[in-house]
Amino acid sequence: MAELVVVGFHNPTDADRVLTELTRLQKEYLIELEDAVVAIRSQDGTVRIKQSVNLVSLGATTGGLRGALWGSLIGLLFLNPLAGFAIGGAVGVGSGALSGSMIDYGINDGFIRSIGETLKPETSALFLLIRKSQPEKVLAELAGFKGHVIRSSLSPEQEAKLQAALTRAHSPSPSEGVEAVGTMAAQPT
Template sequence: MSDLVFIAFDSEHKAEEVREKVLGLQKDYLIEVEDAVIAVRDANGRVKLNQILHPAAGGAVSGAFWGMLVGWLFMMPLAGAAVGAAGGALGGSMADPGINDDDMRAQANAALKPGTAGLFLLIRKMTTDKVLDDLKGVGGTVIRTSFDNAKEEALKAALAAHVPAPPVVAEPAPAETAPAETPKA
């Protein structure tokens, strides 16, 4: 069973930064994400979803390919490709894998202030301690999760944790040269 997490951020840039970090952790096999969507509430209060999965585009490409193949049978490959692309795009837009768009818009509308953003993650599985350690101090406010209480509190603590800045090594000051004393005669 997958877990849903919704984290609010001060800016779209910060939400994108954290999404990229999570997707990087996926490449390291520390987390398996089914969907990662950024919801941005603009100054007018409208919510825009920035998704990484675009099923309509994939359906159009697949439909064009199969339409062209069928079109070859009837000596009309271009017409077959066009009809196939349209049908594939329609089918792809109707199939909405991952998190329900209407639910994300409703939650983002209720939780986000204009000019802020949120990150929705649908997590299939994760190595909790390592993922939370990598997300330590990134900021954000947990709005909603389907985690158990202990895991949710650990996520909140990790996001809020202060990461100390690396120590600054001061360069030694250049030594001053004293004027040489002149011998007395």
């Protein structure tokens, strides 16, 4: 079963940076993500959502391959497999792209928008649907990022460990002349 984790960050770029790092960790088999989405609230209050999986292109690709395969097989019946390949591929690409644009895969877009609306301007949030992970190694790799857990389906102990790791990140001391950043508004879990 996948675990949902939503982490808020105090600037609009950290969620993207953490997702890039998690993608690297996924290539090293330290974490397996089912879905990941970045929500960024701009200065004017609009929420921009960046999906990690482009369903339109994924649907077009798989639809094109399936259409070409079936078109070739049907084309063999009419002694013209190349025409069947071309026509089947074109129909598959179109239908796959259309179905990809209509599917909501992974994390619900309405949920993402509702949490995104609670963010302060010039902040971001990272929504993760995690299949498997090696928590100790992943948390060690993400030690440089400061954020806070907004929502999660983790156990209380796991959520506390994640929050502790996000809090331990380097935070500027008042002697460095940087104002402390306020916390983002979040709905209770």
